[in-house]
Amino acid sequence: MAATSILWFRRDLRMQDNAALEWACENSSAVIPVYIYSADEEQPWAPGAASRWWLHHSLLSLQSRLAGRRLKLYYFSGSSEAVIEKIIAETGANRLVYNRVYERQLYERDLRLEKNLKNSIDIVAFDSGLLFSPGTVLNSQQLPYRVFTPFYNKLRPQLSELHAYQSAETNDDALKALENKPVSSARSLQSLQLLDEHGWHEKLGLHWRPGEDEAHRLLDVFLEEAVQHYATQRDIPSLEGTSRLSPYLHFGEITPQQVCLAVWPLLEGEQGASASRSAEVFVKQLIWREFAHNVLWHFPETATLPMDRRYRKDFWRSDIDDFNTWTKGETGVPIIDAGMKQLWETGWMHNRVRMIVSSFLTKNLGINWLHGARWFWDTLVDADLANNSLGWQWVAGCGVDAAPYYRVFNPNTQTRRFDSELRYVEKWLPEHAQLDYPSPMVDLGVSREDALHRYKQHIRV
Ligand SMILES: Cc1cc2nc3c(=O)[nH]c(=O)nc-3n(C[C@H](O)[C@H](O)[C@H](O)COP(=O)(O)OP(=O)(O)OC[C@H]3O[C@@H](n4cnc5c(N)ncnc54)[C@H](O)[C@@H]3O)c2cc1C
Structure with missing residues (x-):
């Protein structure tokens, strides 16, 4: 038949x-x-x-x-x-x-x-969609990993066995011989109404071109210009130091296998030891992605509940005014306001800045990480349930392998370290240069101490 x-x-x-x-x-x-x-x-x-x-x-x-x-x-x-x-x-x-x-x-x-x-x-x-199917990566007790480093150590040696399907030519021939069956009950793409009626999305097209061709173009640019310096430049938000492949990976326009195979020659030392170290750091991020998907697979509740049960009750605030101030990038803390503007304008935010803005929301303001995760979910072009849940719970200190509760990112110190010439801040927040730029909505030192006190009291350390 x-x-x-x-x-x-x-x-x-x-x-x-x-x-x-x-x-x-x-x-x-x-x-x-x-x-x-x-x-x-x-x-x-x-x-x-x-x-x-x-x-x-x-x-x-x-x-x-x-x-x-x-x-x-x-x-x-x-x-x-x-x-x-x-x-x-x-x-x-x-x-x-x-x-x-x-x-x-x-x-x-x-x-x-x-x-x-x-x-x-x-x-x-x-x-x-993943390098290794979740459920196949278990520790020696046949349990899911809850800590990244042993997970990484287990997967890293297996990367050399990866391969991608590469039979595009046979495919072409096979496709030409295929019969085309019309389906009259199908609808138009427009009728799916994916585009928001407010038109907020229109500016996204200035920054992104979705699709497989563009994914490969970006990968080529990254291989040509950035991966060699990834270890030192990936934390500088004013530089194009990362791949920007996250939305393409999320929608499966490119596979992690294709990305890994493309950086493989660098890993093997083709461009010297420093480029090889950088490629290694990059591959580690792809394995963070695997880790996040494994965590979500084994603990699906991680999308809505803190993994650390101590934070499930009576801990977070839900102040809607403070939250709205944060979403609009009007906190008075320049790096945070710049990050939130970058997100609003482009649908993306640099990873370093994601950590700073999420730490400010969950620690300095004490607001439930889930509110932040929801805002990211609506505004990020790379919104991904596994990566977003892991990122938010990591920063808030309530996830698997999370940052310790006392790690409160100081936005000013972070700015001095990663945006010392304020290039990122000035790009996304030109009004910051004005003398009357508002002062921070909370005192950074006092709110940090309050956060530490709140966490300590709650978990009684
Ligand atoms: C609070 C918070 C929320 C986040 N939400 C998301 C999200 O919704 N979707 C998303 O893809 N990433 C998320 N991240 C992780 C990270 O910020 C982005 O993957 C990264 O900024 C994407 O840029 P890139 O493609 O240039 O990354 P690169 O530095 O080029 O890294 C290559 C790829 O590795 C993966 N990766 C990198 N960092 C991480 C990480 N920390 N965790 C898991 N995978 C990673 C991504 O798929 C990325 O495309 C979040 C991080 C934080 C702190």
Whole structure:
């Protein structure tokens, strides 16, 4: 029987190194590429405004790449299972092929869907999006890692075994022979209404171009200009010292395998010892990403609850006025206000500044990390449940392998160390140069002492 495969795109919006795409094209006579927007299935973490903007443009980019290979991307919204049932009924498709997503809720949705549809369709699913599937990385007691360094030490030696699917040419041939099956129940991309009606997102296009081509261009630029100095420059927010690949990795426009393989020659010393050390530091960040996804996989509650149970009750404040002042970048602390403006203008913030602004919110202001995580969720183009939860809980001191409670980032010291000439501050906060720039909303020294006292009292150290 001729196989008609539904190729279900999710967080794998790319053509290269895409196991599901490869497999579907090589093993089917017709392929129906689909994207189903099912925000309700992602609640309470349905994509935020910046993510939806990215998704819209990433789908456009994928659509045009698929069209170049004579395939049409079909859009749907609503219940994934109901949509797939409808496509089966309409087209007679007999296979569903996809790359897995490891957020528990979505993973379990997929398992339910597999169970319910197994009598009407064959299902073929592939690992994707991470270097190692979560659940496969366990310590010697077969338990999940809760501390990064041993996790890193376990994974790092295994990186040399990585590979990416690289059969783009065979793929082209396979694709040319494919039959195109129309699906009349599909909707338009516009009807998914991913773009916020307030138009906030319009400026994001000045800073980003979603899609696979751009992901590879940025990787090339990073390899050419920055990775060699990553160890020393990655903490300087005024420099283009990091890869900016985070949204592309989140949406699966590029894979961590492709990124690792690209830096491999540097790791091996091709450009000298210093470049090799820098590449090592960079790869470590990719392993932080793996760690974050492993933590979320094993402890899905980490997205909404402090991992350290002592912080689950009666600890955080929820002052809405202070929180709003922080979101608007009107705290009177220049590096924080600059960071919040960068986020608002570009949908991204430098990692060093993410740590400073989140420390200020959770420690100096004592506000619940979850409020900050939600704001980031709505405004970051790279909003990622695993990385965002880990980042916030790390800074707030309530996560796995978190910063100790007494580590309160001093924004002024951080500015002197990482933005001594105020290039970052002046870029995002030109008004800072004016004499009447407001003074900090809280005294940094007093609020630090208050935070230490609050943490100590609460955990009784
Ligand atoms: C409070 C807070 C919230 C954060 N929220 C997110 C988020 O929602 N999405 C997100 O992708 N990252 C998040 N991070 C991690 C980090 O800030 C970003 O991954 C990084 O700034 C992205 O820029 P880049 O791609 O240039 O990173 P690079 O320095 O070039 O690093 C390469 C890749 O490694 C991964 N990575 C780097 N640092 C980390 C880290 N600390 N934890 C996990 N993975 C990392 C990212 O995928 C990144 O693209 C957060 C950090 C903090 C402190």
